[in-house]
Amino acid sequence: MHHWNRQRPSGMPYHRYRPAHERVELPLAERAWPARRITQAPLWVPVDLRDGNQALAEPMDPARKRLMFDLMTRIGFKEIEIGYPSASRLDHDFVRELAAPGAVPDDVTVVVFTAARDDLIDRTFASIEGIPRAVVHLYTATAPTWRDVVLGQDRQELRGTILRAASRMARLAEGRPVRFEFSPEVFNLTEPDYVLEVCNALTALWDAAPDRPVIHNLPATVEIATPNVYADQIEYMHRHLDRRDAVILSVHPHNDRGTGVACAELAVLAGAQRVEGCLFGNGERTGNVDLATLALNLYAQGVDPMIDFSDIDGVRRVVEHCNRLPVPERHPYVGDLVHTAFSGTHQDAISKGLAHHAKRAAELGVPPEQAPWDVPYLPIDPADVGRDYQAVIRVNSQSGKGGIAYLLRTRYGLELPRRLQIDFSAVVQQATDDTGAEVTAEELWRLFHATYVTPGERFPPGPWRVEEDTPGVHACTADLPSGRHLHGTGDGPLPAVAAALAAGGTPVDVITHAEQPPAPERDGSAVAYVEARVDGATYWGAGLAATPAEASARALLAATARAEPRSTT
Numbered sequence: 001m002h003h004w005n006r007q008r009p010s011g012m013p014y015h016r017y018r019p020a021h022e023r024v025e026l027p028l029a030e031r032a033w034p035a036r037r038i039t040q041a042p043l044w045v046p047v048d049l050r051d052g053n054q055a056l057a058e059p060m061d062p063a064r065k066r067l068m069f070d071l072m073t074r075i076g077f078k079e080i081e082i083g084y085p086s087a088s089r090l091d092h093d094f095v096r097e098l099a100a101p102g103a104v105p106d107d108v109t110v111v112v113f114t115a116a117r118d119d120l121i122d123r124t125f126a127s128i129e130g131i132p133r134a135v136v137h138l139y140t141a142t143a144p145t146w147r148d149v150v151l152g153q154d155r156q157e158l159r160g161t162i163l164r165a166a167s168r169m170a171r172l173a174e175g176r177p178v179r180f181e182f183s184p185e186v187f188n189l190t191e192p193d194y195v196l197e198v199c200n201a202l203t204a205l206w207d208a209a210p211d212r213p214v215i216h217n218l219p220a221t222v223e224i225a226t227p228n229v230y231a232d233q234i235e236y237m238h239r240h241l242d243r244r245d246a247v248i249l250s251v252h253p254h255n256d257r258g259t260g261v262a263c264a265e266l267a268v269l270a271g272a273q274r275v276e277g278c279l280f281g282n283g284e285r286t287g288n289v290d291l292a293t294l295a296l297n298l299y300a301q302g303v304d305p306m307i308d309f310s311d312i313d314g315v316r317r318v319v320e321h322c323n324r325l326p327v328p329e330r331h332p333y334v335g336d337l338v339h340t341a342f343s344g345t346h347q348d349a350i351s352k353g354l355a356h357h358a359k360r361a362a363e364l365g366v367p368p369e370q371a372p373w374d375v376p377y378l379p380i381d382p383a384d385v386g387r388d389y390q391a392v393i394r395v396n397s398q399s400g401k402g403g404i405a406y407l408l409r410t411r412y413g414l415e416l417p418r419r420l421q422i423d424f425s426a427v428v429q430q431a432t433d434d435t436g437a438e439v440t441a442e443e444l445w446r447l448f449h450a451t452y453v454t455p456g457e458r459f460p461p462g463p464w465r466v467e468e469d470t471p472g473v474h475a476c477t478a479d480l481p482s483g484r485h486l487h488g489t490g491d492g493p494l495p496a497v498a499a500a501l502a503a504g505g506t507p508v509d510v511i512t513h514a515e516q517p518p519a520p521e522r523d524g525s526a527v528a529y530v531e532a533r534v535d536g537a538t539y540w541g542a543g544l545a546a547t548p549a550e551a552s553a554r555a556l557l558a559a560t561a562r563a564e565p566r567s568t569t
């Protein structure tokens, strides 16, 4: 143990577990997948209506299944697993519902799932009568523990079971628009030579041809190794499966180690052409691989995902309704918080990045949504998945001036001078430190207003009037509640107010002044910001009024009001 690593043994019984390389042979010595790139989307096959559904405490009712199916066809899936029709009446009835003329779009193929049992196979084929295009998906666990413990069959016996089931399927499919899929369940723990023996036998039995290919779907039923191991296993199959041009190599990762997405991506590099998964990662235990993340990962690399996620919240609403499960806030691309920055430096970078993006789009002469995207901390433009920028930046105690200024700018059109941003950020920090809570744009606005626009009753706008007496000469008069009358003139509203304040015994110097014209975001008000030195200290004030001149005068009065009370009242 190095001196810098003083971790102690956990005391947990880790010796009960074996590493993947001791559980399954890895015959590949050289691999090509690490140097490859993904340049096109694989065929995505959602299995929400089968694998996802079987993992729900309350499986979907027909109405929910229908909603999910319609969503899938609407956003572009072309092959959809719709159920395990021999397992339950609900699944059977849903398949029958889709047998109605026109229920399945012309370019969509449905997949139905079955175990290798005669009665189940027969019921499966009966259920798809009238379905225009179907894949019948046969599965059997092939890994040693499942063979020994669950099925009680050795390699040869199980091979016989599978081939008998496949022959029955071939007979039942004669003359029908049916293709075949086989899954050696727990492929990732099965001896590779056994997988090849079984899959190649099925390819021959089902007489696979390029125009009627079989699907060999190689599941990581329970994820047990790092994704490179799965990739090696898939590349090995890709190289050794017979009649490769008549076989669609498919993968079906689960997410037990939290690396289902990585497994699927590396498997595609390794030769997989088809990926089964669920929307937002529903499925047994930790879920099936998330097809939305996979598709949008491609999108973020400049590859067409072939599925339309431009309204990702609409997709999420349907999926949450059907599964009766929420999608977590940090879920890639779709979680409520994934396009949001709370921390100051991130907000600053995003704010600058968005401004730079708008400028670049204008230079290129294209709308912002068409311009190349390169904004810090945002891997994709949230607008591309139907999110607006309101949620991008949110303010709490971790935020800095950039995020605060961004919210006030985007919501109220305020362009705060940099030093005012710094000043206000300290005010916000104190408020958020006190409450520990997030502040919304509306709350920031109220805090800004209370701090800079109406800091007290010292200078109510009523008694202070500023007018341009003659062109270029402003006069400020004030009839104070004390009965005093103040008067000052100057070559603008600020010098006039400063002169009146000085006449009342409060000399002020204007250090910074900025103003903005009336804008609809502020109910048509102009706004001005003034930094003034009063009694040796500096104060910011802001004014809102119908004209910039009036707003400026109010801003100076507000800045002065923030100084310790003096005689000008």
Ligand SMILES: CC(=O)SCCNC(=O)CCNC(=O)[C@H](O)C(C)(C)COP(=O)(O)OP(=O)(O)OC[C@H]1O[C@@H](n2cnc3c(N)ncnc32)[C@H](O)[C@@H]1OP(=O)(O)O
Binding pocket: 051, 054, 084, 086, 087, 088, 114, 115, 116, 117, 139, 140, 141, 150, 151, 185, 221
């Ligand atoms: C990885 C996966 O997702 S696999 C799919 C899992 N999905 C489901 O199980 C959901 C739907 N399943 C069901 O409704 C039921 O399991 C049914 C209707 C299919 C079968 O029900 P039952 O006949 O009661 O069997 P049960 O559910 O207990 O399953 C265990 C039996 O199936 C056998 N079996 C397991 N897998 C297979 C298979 N692929 N092919 C044939 N038999 C299998 C087991 O050996 C066991 O047989 P045994 O009872 O003779 O020991």
Ligand SMILES: CC(C)C(=O)C(=O)O
Binding pocket: 051, 139, 140, 183, 185, 186, 217, 219, 220, 221, 222, 252, 254
């Ligand atoms: C049988 C297959 C496709 C499966 O659902 C799994 O292994 O997880």
